[in-house]
Amino acid sequence: MRPPRAELYAGRAFLVVLMLITIMPFISIFTTALYPSGTVPSGLAWPADPQWGNFIEAFNVANMSVLLGSSTFIVVAVVPVALVMATMAGFAIGLLRIPGSRVLFLLFVLGLTLPFEGIVVPLYFLEQQMGILNTRFAIVLPLIGLYMPFAVFWMRAHFVNMPAEVSDAARADGATTWDLFWRIHVPLARPAIASLGILMSVWTWNQFLLALVLVEDPLQRTMAGALGAFQGHYATDIPLLCAGTVLILLPTLLVFVVFQRQVIAALLGGAVRG
Amino acid sequence: MSTGTRRQDAPLSASGLSRLAWLRGDGVVGWLFVLPALVMYAIFVLQPLALTIWYSLYRWDGFGVATWVGFRNYVTVLTVPDLLETIFNAFRLAVFFSVVPVGLGLVVANVIHRVASGALGTLSRTVLFLPQVIPLVAAGIIWGWLLALSGLVNEILAAVGLRSLTRAWLGDFGTALPAVGIIGIWVLLGFCTVLLLTGMSKIDPALYESARLDGAGWFTELRAITVPLLRQEIVVCLTVTVIAALAAFDIVYIATGGGPGHATAVPGIQIYILAFVERQVGLASALAVMLTLLVLAIVVPLQWFSRERV
Numbered sequence: 001m002r003p004p005r006a007e008l009y010a011g012r013a014f015l016v017v018l019m020l021i022t023i024m025p026f027i028s029i030f031t032t033a034l035y036p037s038g039t040v041p042s043g044l045a046w047p048a049d050p051q052w053g054n055f056i057e058a059f060n061v062a063n064m065s066v067l068l069g070s071s072t073f074i075v076v077a078v079v080p081v082a083l084v085m086a087t088m089a090g091f092a093i094g095l096l097r098i099p100g101s102r103v104l105f106l107l108f109v110l111g112l113t114l115p116f117e118g119i120v121v122p123l124y125f126l127e128q129q130m131g132i133l134n135t136r137f138a139i140v141l142p143l144i145g146l147y148m149p150f151a152v153f154w155m156r157a158h159f160v161n162m163p164a165e166v167s168d169a170a171r172a173d174g175a176t177t178w179d180l181f182w183r184i185h186v187p188l189a190r191p192a193i194a195s196l197g198i199l200m201s202v203w204t205w206n207q208f209l210l211a212l213v214l215v216e217d218p219l220q221r222t223m224a225g226a227l228g229a230f231q232g233h234y235a236t237d238i239p240l241l242c243a244g245t246v247l248i249l250l251p252t253l254l255v256f257v258v259f260q261r262q263v264i265a266a267l268l269g270g271a272v273r274g
Numbered sequence: 275m276s277t278g279t280r281r282q283d284a285p286l287s288a289s290g291l292s293r294l295a296w297l298r299g300d301g302v303v304g305w306l307f308v309l310p311a312l313v314m315y316a317i318f319v320l321q322p323l324a325l326t327i328w329y330s331l332y333r334w335d336g337f338g339v340a341t342w343v344g345f346r347n348y349v350t351v352l353t354v355p356d357l358l359e360t361i362f363n364a365f366r367l368a369v370f371f372s373v374v375p376v377g378l379g380l381v382v383a384n385v386i387h388r389v390a391s392g393a394l395g396t397l398s399r400t401v402l403f404l405p406q407v408i409p410l411v412a413a414g415i416i417w418g419w420l421l422a423l424s425g426l427v428n429e430i431l432a433a434v435g436l437r438s439l440t441r442a443w444l445g446d447f448g449t450a451l452p453a454v455g456i457i458g459i460w461v462l463l464g465f466c467t468v469l470l471l472t473g474m475s476k477i478d479p480a481l482y483e484s485a486r487l488d489g490a491g492w493f494t495e496l497r498a499i500t501v502p503l504l505r506q507e508i509v510v511c512l513t514v515t516v517i518a519a520l521a522a523f524d525i526v527y528i529a530t531g532g533g534p535g536h537a538t539a540v541p542g543i544q545i546y547i548l549a550f551v552e553r554q555v556g557l558a559s560a561l562a563v564m565l566t567l568l569v570l571a572i573v574v575p576l577q578w579f580s581r582e583r584v
Contacts, residue, residue, distance in 0.1 A: 007492065018382065019401045022460065026414045028426045036467035040424050089311035095282060095363070098304030104312070111319055113573045115521035117542045118566035121549045121558050122325035123318070124575065125336070145318025148311050177303045180540070207408035208524045209542075213550065224409035231415050231528060245415050246395055249408055256407040268469050 014229075033058075035245035041239060051239070057195035063219055064228050068251070070136065070225040073098075075204045077140045079197055082147045087193060090155025091181055095162060105156065111149030116209050124213055138214040139222060143207065147200055150270070158192040159185070195266040198259065202267075205252065223248055294555045295571065326566075329559035335486035336555050344451070347560035356536050357561065360544045363451065364520045367540060370455025371462060371519035378459075379466030380504075384496050387474050401472065402464035410461065414528030417457040418444060421529075432438070444530050450537045457525050466511045474500060511582035513573055520569050542564040 025042065036048040037057065058064070063273060089108075090103025093101045123142055130208040132141065162185065170184050186193075218229035227248045233250035236242045256263055330347055334340035351357045384401070386395045403412060420426045421443040428440035443453040481499050490498070501508070523542035526532060532539035534545065541561055551556035 008389045011385045011492075012394060014385055015382075015390055015394060015398045019398055021462070022402055022405065024426070025420055025460070028420055029416050044426060044429070085311040085314065089309040092304040094305035096304040096307070098308070099301055100305075104308060108311075108315065111315065113569050114319070114323070115517070115518060115542070115569055117523060118562045119322035119326055121545065121562060122322040122329060124549070125555075126322060126325070141314070142318040145314040145316075148315040148319070168483060177307075181307070183432055188365050202407065202415065206411075206529075207411065208411050209546075212527075213546070224411045227409060227411045227415065228524075228528060231411070231418075242419065245412055247411055250280060252408055253404070256404070260400060260449060261408065264399075264468060267406065268472060269464070274516055 029242040031248050033239055035239040037240050038237055039239065042100050052238055054243040058240055058247055061234075061240065062226070062244050062246070062247070063175060064247055065212035066219050067221075067223065067226045067248075070220055070226070074139055074143075074222055075201050076134055077136070078143045078147070079200045081149075082144045082200055083150055083193055083197055084153030085144070086148060086155045087186065087189065088195065089152045090159050091185060092154065092159075094145055094159030095167065095185065096177070101195055108149045108152045111146075112153060114146075114166050116146065116151070118174070120209060120213050123210075127214060133214060134216050134220070136215070136220050139207065139225075142210060142214075143204060147203075151196055151200065154196050155189070155192065158189055162188065195262065195269055198262055198266045198272050202252075202263070223251075283345050287507065319453045323566075326559045326562050330557055330563050334555045335493065335553045336549075337553075340556070343556065347556050348564070350557060351561050351564060356539070357544065357557075359536055360539045360541045360561070361564070363401075363536075363538065364522070364540045364568075366451055366567075367455055367458065367522055368516050368519035371458035371522070372515040373510055373579040374459050375466040375515055376508060379463055379470050379511065380496060380501065380508075382463070382467045383474055384500060385472040385494055386471055386493060388495075398466050399464075402467050404464065405461045406465045410524035411455055411528050413461050414525045417453075417460070418529045421456075443535055444455045444538075447534055447537050449531055450534060454526055454529055454538050457529060458515075458519065458522070461525075469511055470504060470507050477503050478521050506580050509576055514575050516572050516576075517569055520572065521565065541568075 031044055031046055033042050033054065035047045035054075036049070037054055038108065041047065085267055089104075092098050093105050098104075110204055124133070127138050127142075132138050166184060166188070167180060170180050175184070200207075206224045207222045208224040208228055211221040212228055215221050218226045221229070227245065230244050230248075231241060234244065290391050329340075331342065331344060333343045333347070386398060390398060413451040420429075423440070423442045427443065431437065441449065443449045477499065482495060485495050485499060520540075521542055522540050523546070526538055526540055526543050527546070530538045532543040542565070545558045545562050545565070548554045550559065
């Protein structure tokens with residue numbers, strides 16, 4: 001049974017307006033990015049003489065190729081390692097139920113709501129001692145640690161729901177624990193691992209606080225960290241700042257549009273389980 | 275399992291045998307599986323967490339000798355108005371980050387559910403979700419420009435004859451915090467909407483059918499069916515958004531830096547300034563401990579609430 005016609009139109013109009021409001025900021029920075037560098041543009045109006053060159057200038061000024069490399073390096077260094085560690089731990093806690101797994105699980109859960117601000121200050125001094133401050137590892141290593149509570153929680157939730165028959169059958173065939181893990185359960189866990197991978201990639205790419213505090217050189221940071229520095233330098237040149245922001249947003253938006261379903265499902269799943 | 279039975283069968287060599295079985299079995303191997311995750315977690319999370327508590331009991335500039343001050347840093351946070359204000363600001367921000375996206379999200383999800391089951395519904399989900407995917411830093415920069423004196427918001431106000439209202443929204447003592455709040459709404463509304471919508475699609479359509487046969491409008495439907503059955507999803511939305519508000523950093527740092535004055539200073543910003551600008555490491559750590567506890571104090575009861583009733 002459909003709602004009354006008047007409500008149908010009113011509701012749809014409401015959604016269209018809401019979408020326009022949501023999308024307006026993106027349109028605004030895009031048109032602003034096309035105004036002559038150094039001017040103070042106005043609102044949404046399309047510039048009389050669009051300066052497509054601004055994007056090239058921003059690309060060069062922000063050293064975008066180095067930035068992309070740096071962010072990619074950090075994501076590639078964090079995500080696979082964190083995935084392997086969390087999958088193994090989730091397997092041992094959720095499926096093997098090793099002695100002490102309850103305590104271990106609680107220990108990890110303890111970190112689930114920890115705000116990064118809660119540990120960033122000692123992290124700075126610890127990394128100073130370790131000699132990794134101002135290197136990309138200053139971001140990589142703590143991120144792996146900080147993802148563990150959520151990632152282990154997530155993988156445990158997967159393994160806890162695996163029927164025991166799967167493991168029993170493999171055991172009866174003489175599989176070692178490693179075989180059981182690597183040949184049987186990792187392939188079965190692929191969807192859970194993939195979602196977790198998407199989540200951690202997005203979080204790493206967008207990580208700002210750790211990059212800001214632990215790495216001085218913007219070229220060694222994550223994308224978000226570099227964007228923060230870019231804003232610091234070009235806060236007064238609004239068209240150039242907007243052009244840089246558009247460029248930095250582009251990879252994220254492209255990935256989102258292509259992998260929409262998976263990204264939305266992963267982010268929501270992450271919230272529900274967390 | 276096998277260790278248990280063996281222990282009963284051969285009491286004399288019980289400890290040796292079970293130990294052997296344990297070594298061969300899942301015990302040690304299992305712990306090896308957990309070890310890498312545990313080590314990274316211990317070194318880069320538990321250790322600094324303990325250090326934060328430790329630092330919070332000292333006065334230290336980050337270089338020289340630290341002086342033991344007991345709980346005096348905590349007293350300072352609770353008595354110096356500028357520091358205490360950051361905690362109040364976090365709660366003010368939570369009203370925008372949390373109450374509005376969850377409340378409005380319920381309405382929007384309900385509208386999509388009722389009148390836009392097809393392509394429009396899919397499109398609006400995607401579009402509303404977009405701000406959730408971009409870095410918060412980018413959200414801060416975008417809105418920093420929109421809310422600036424010559425930005426889009428003022429332009430629209432002027433166009434509809436409200437030029438008298440125009441101002442630098444993020445630079446004005448009275449409007450800076452709500453302006454930051456609006457950025458949060460923009461970021462979080464889509465997330466809440468999509469999550470609530472997913473929950474709604476699991477509700478038995480027959481419930482809505484019969485409600486509509488009884489002539490229920492959208493509001494009755496929302497109040498009588500949707501909200502009670504979506505308690506768990508609502509709690510999840512509240513948890514995520516409250517944490518986003520209390521632990522806010524990126525948006526505030528980029529959009530206002532905590533200003534003007536202390537109008538938008540939240541604990542995250544204040545910790546950063548205290549530790550890395552003013553070099554008051556102990557005081558920063560005390561505030562960090564309080565923020566961590568505050569988040570727990572809000573999240574744990576919320577979780578209890580959702581588990582108990584469902």
